[in-house]
Amino acid sequence: MQSRWFAQLTKGDQKLPTKQEMLSEIEKDIKAINDRYYASKRHPIQVEYIPFMDKLTYGSQSVGRST
Numbered sequence: 001m002q003s004r005w006f007a008q009l010t011k012g013d014q015k016l017p018t019k020q021e022m023l024s025e026i027e028k029d030i031k032a033i034n035d036r037y038y039a040s041k042r043h044p045i046q047v048e049y050i051p052f053m054d055k056l057t058y059g060s061q062s063v064g065r066s067t
Helices: 002-011 019-036 049-062
Strands: none
Touching: none
16 A cells, blocks of 8 residues: 555655645654553554555545544
């Protein structure tokens, strides 16, 4: 899915969000990670797979979708 998104981006079929939109999404993602997972030196940062794939597929429209 990630390579498909990248191919669409390089072909011009997809556009990157603005810098401000990206920073806003990053802040939301960090907050969600901090709310869901506990801080530990032994655990990597985790991403919820389905919402991540939804964001790749649908863009920012998927923000707020239930999983």
